[in-house]
Amino acid sequence: MRFFLLCSLLGLLGACEHPTQSSQTEYSSQPPLYTYDVEQRIADLGIELPEVGSPMANYVNAQRVGNLLFLAGKGPRRADGTFVTGKVGADLDVEAAYEAARLTAINQLAVLKATLGDLNRVKRIVKVMGMVNAAPEFEQHPEVINGFSDLMVEVFGERGKHTRAAVGMGSLPRNIACEIDMIVEIVD
Amino acid sequence: MRFFLLCSLLGLLGACEHPTQSSQTEYSSQPPLYTYDVEQRIADLGIELPEVGSPMANYVNAQRVGNLLFLAGKGPRRADGTFVTGKVGADLDVEAAYEAARLTAINQLAVLKATLGDLNRVKRIVKVMGMVNAAPEFEQHPEVINGFSDLMVEVFGERGKHTRAAVGMGSLPRNIACEIDMIVEIVD
Amino acid sequence: MRFFLLCSLLGLLGACEHPTQSSQTEYSSQPPLYTYDVEQRIADLGIELPEVGSPMANYVNAQRVGNLLFLAGKGPRRADGTFVTGKVGADLDVEAAYEAARLTAINQLAVLKATLGDLNRVKRIVKVMGMVNAAPEFEQHPEVINGFSDLMVEVFGERGKHTRAAVGMGSLPRNIACEIDMIVEIVD
Numbered sequence: 001m002r003f004f005l006l007c008s009l010l011g012l013l014g015a016c017e018h019p020t021q022s023s024q025t026e027y028s029s030q031p032p033l034y035t036y037d038v039e040q041r042i043a044d045l046g047i048e049l050p051e052v053g054s055p056m057a058n059y060v061n062a063q064r065v066g067n068l069l070f071l072a073g074k075g076p077r078r079a080d081g082t083f084v085t086g087k088v089g090a091d092l093d094v095e096a097a098y099e100a101a102r103l104t105a106i107n108q109l110a111v112l113k114a115t116l117g118d119l120n121r122v123k124r125i126v127k128v129m130g131m132v133n134a135a136p137e138f139e140q141h142p143e144v145i146n147g148f149s150d151l152m153v154e155v156f157g158e159r160g161k162h163t164r165a166a167v168g169m170g171s172l173p174r175n176i177a178c179e180i181d182m183i184v185e186i187v188d
Numbered sequence: 189m190r191f192f193l194l195c196s197l198l199g200l201l202g203a204c205e206h207p208t209q210s211s212q213t214e215y216s217s218q219p220p221l222y223t224y225d226v227e228q229r230i231a232d233l234g235i236e237l238p239e240v241g242s243p244m245a246n247y248v249n250a251q252r253v254g255n256l257l258f259l260a261g262k263g264p265r266r267a268d269g270t271f272v273t274g275k276v277g278a279d280l281d282v283e284a285a286y287e288a289a290r291l292t293a294i295n296q297l298a299v300l301k302a303t304l305g306d307l308n309r310v311k312r313i314v315k316v317m318g319m320v321n322a323a324p325e326f327e328q329h330p331e332v333i334n335g336f337s338d339l340m341v342e343v344f345g346e347r348g349k350h351t352r353a354a355v356g357m358g359s360l361p362r363n364i365a366c367e368i369d370m371i372v373e374i375v376d
Numbered sequence: 377m378r379f380f381l382l383c384s385l386l387g388l389l390g391a392c393e394h395p396t397q398s399s400q401t402e403y404s405s406q407p408p409l410y411t412y413d414v415e416q417r418i419a420d421l422g423i424e425l426p427e428v429g430s431p432m433a434n435y436v437n438a439q440r441v442g443n444l445l446f447l448a449g450k451g452p453r454r455a456d457g458t459f460v461t462g463k464v465g466a467d468l469d470v471e472a473a474y475e476a477a478r479l480t481a482i483n484q485l486a487v488l489k490a491t492l493g494d495l496n497r498v499k500r501i502v503k504v505m506g507m508v509n510a511a512p513e514f515e516q517h518p519e520v521i522n523g524f525s526d527l528m529v530e531v532f533g534e535r536g537k538h539t540r541a542a543v544g545m546g547s548l549p550r551n552i553a554c555e556i557d558m559i560v561e562i563v564d
Contacts, residue, residue: 057330058337063314063351065256065373068441070315073353087324089547126439127446131355134547136463141549142433149434164435165449165557167507168547171277171322171356173329181353185441245518246525247540251502253444253561258503261541275512319543359465359510359544361517369541 075176076100089138101147125162134168141166263364264288277326289335313350322356451552452476465514477523501538510544
């Protein structure tokens with residue numbers, strides 16, 4: 001208030017800036033989230049992001065509300081369009097399932113890239129639901145879903161660390177080895 | 189600031205409005221989300237929304253945080269209070285399970301109606317978790333959950349398109365054929 | 377605006393306060409959410425919160441976005457670090473599984489305490505995903521997850537009532553009896 005009055009009394013019409021406006025300017029020139037380029041990091045890891053397939057039904061790959069981005073469940077789709085299939089603990093061992101979860105992460109990165117344009121806009125991976133198509137006696141779900149989580153941290157660093165659940169499903173579409181969805185915080 | 193000072197110097201005590209107030213007025217007179225009446229659309233589809241049952245335990249049907257509305261999981265409850273039950277792929281085929289998912293959608297619409305008062309307040313269906321009570325070898329979960337997704341798009345149009353996961357559970361309460369929860373963005 | 381001008385014209389440099397500042401003061405002195413102390417309530421229930429273990433993989437126990445707090449899935453971990461294990465409906469009955477879900481709730485309270493510092497900051501339990509490691513024919517998932525929900529209401533009262541899904545998984549890590557994650561609304 002004293003600031004306003006001082007400006008007013010002195011008649012310095014051009015010299016005073018509204019403080020809120022200047023702080024908005026600072027906000028729009030905020031520093032980048034990363035000390036490195038996320039997309040270069042992905043290239044350095046030898047990862048090529050695949051094309052994102054259109055959902056075959058009445059749903060979409062990503063939906064934004066505020067700064068939260070909700071991603072649909074995805075599976076371990078190879079570059080040729082086929083999927084890694086089978087029950088983990090019966091048809092696949094943990095190592096193969098880890099790779100399937102990592103492949104699923106690459107597919108989700110492709111969805112993020114297609115949605116955001118620039119992966120440097122990912123502020124934080126918030127929540128991951130890691131669903132393993134597992135034999136009833138299987139017990140190593142965390143070791144499988146680590147294939148997804150590890151890649152997120154390789155790519156996004158500390159910002160890639162998320163909350164998660166790693167659980168065993170009774171069955172999955174087309175017998176895919178895993179299905180993983182997630183929630184991401186983004187910036188404009 | 190110049191706006192404030194101009195008012196101040198001219199002494200136009202009654203002529204100046206605070207700019208924030210006028211933009212708030214614009215917000216409250218925002219246009220409707222739909223070019224049609226959502227509740228009339230439901231009636232046109234021949235759908236009668238059932239009564240919403242009270243949860244039998246220490247939980248609630250819907251919880252709002254900001255403009256996000258979280259809905260509890262619901263099942264395929266018929267108007268007479270009974271449920272569609274059985275393992276999909278063993279006791280039910282895909283067509284019967286599609287209808288069960290559609291029936292579940294009708295139950296969630298009833299929860300939305302009871303919570304919001306007016307279904308035209310649904311800005312967007314954000315996320316759907318479609319859980320099928322499936323036989324271990326079942327692979328057509330997307331075709332089942334389409335019964336839910338298709339109805340949401342019939343009712344809400346483009347605003348009904350959501351992200352989703354369609355997965356197979358090992359078992360469900362009372363052996364219901366599916367359980368589906370969702371997150372919805374709403375307006376006041 | 378008139379308020380600003382009145383101050384300006386009278387030259388009462390020290391007498392006028394910016395109205396926004398005073399409303400911020402009111403906000404920071406908002407009344408407490410509870411009519412009782414939540415942490416005393418927990419002690420009165422005879423519950424001792426355990427140490428929170430560090431996640432063994434690239435994930436975290438809790439992640440905040442705005443006023444939403446997302447918690448990772450937790451299981452029925454005893455104070456000695458062992459877990460309640462077994463398939464519900466085969467190795468465990470409903471009563472034992474109810475206690476396992478209650479124990480899981482205690483572990484999530486410990487995560488909340490470690491994250492928030494003060495459990496009186498919990499504004500609302502929003503969403504609970506209750507996943508039971510169940511035999512394929514098991515049907516009483518709600519009665520199991522009530523062990524979690526009941527404790528939340530004992531501790532947080534009406535603010536503890538949440539939306540939830542109670543479902544049966546095909547398998548869970550280390551064969552734990554249940555895994556439960558949740559979303560919580562908090563205040564600063």
